[in-house]
Amino acid sequence: MNCRNCGGALRLNAGEEALVCDFCHTLVYPEPNEDGVRVFEAGAGEDCPVCRRPLMHASYQGKRLEYCTNCRGMLLDLDAFGALVQIIRARRDGLPEPPRPMDPKELDRVVECPRCHQRMDTHPYAGPGNIVIDNCPECRLNWLDHNELRRVTTAPDTQLNPDAWFAP
Numbered sequence: 001m002n003c004r005n006c007g008g009a010l011r012l013n014a015g016e017e018a019l020v021c022d023f024c025h026t027l028v029y030p031e032p033n034e035d036g037v038r039v040f041e042a043g044a045g046e047d048c049p050v051c052r053r054p055l056m057h058a059s060y061q062g063k064r065l066e067y068c069t070n071c072r073g074m075l076l077d078l079d080a081f082g083a084l085v086q087i088i089r090a091r092r093d094g095l096p097e098p099p100r101p102m103d104p105k106e107l108d109r110v111v112e113c114p115r116c117h118q119r120m121d122t123h124p125y126a127g128p129g130n131i132v133i134d135n136c137p138e139c140r141l142n143w144l145d146h147n148e149l150r151r152v153t154t155a156p157d158t159q160l161n162p163d164a165w166f167a168p
């Protein structure tokens with residue numbers, strides 16, 4: 001991707017939400033997509049564990065993550081996940097959405113960590129939302145399918161998953 005101002009190559013620094021032009025110092029923020037995710041035109045070097053397409057560098061609500069433009073799942077570290085849940089829940093307006101029950105079939109799924117290629121822990125998430133989360137304790141990564149973060153952040157505060165045994 002090149003700078004629209006001077007044509008120079010844009011660079012994406014770790015942790016940042018904008019691409020920067022080294023020549024004229026223009027910052028370029030990709031437009032958020034329908035999920036509110038800013039997707040950079042830069043492969044993260046890891047593949048989606050569900051559909052095997054290359055994951056792209058992306059950011060959401062100021063936090064960097066990796067995003068699959070095909071299935072719209074996201075890979076993010078545990079700290080970013082915890083921070084995002086707090087940020088989004090704090091900004092939430094309107095009433096919580098009625099939670100969907102957990103789908104026990106999701107627990108049987110085999111998801112391979114995109115980084116270390118070991119099988120991820122697939123388990124009920126301890127927080128609200130009734131989701132089944134895939135986690136790699138070695139790499140400290142969570143895989144979230146499309147809408148799982150939304151389910152966590154729009155669920156009523158008091159509704160915790162009684163089946164959960166693991167709190168990230």
Ligand SMILES: [Zn+2]
Pocket residue numbers: 003004005006007008021022023024025026
């Ligand atoms: Zn430039």
Ligand SMILES: [Zn+2]
Pocket residue numbers: 048049050051052053068069070071072073
């Ligand atoms: Zn995918």
Ligand SMILES: [Zn+2]
Pocket residue numbers: 113114115116117118136138139140141
């Ligand atoms: Zn891993």
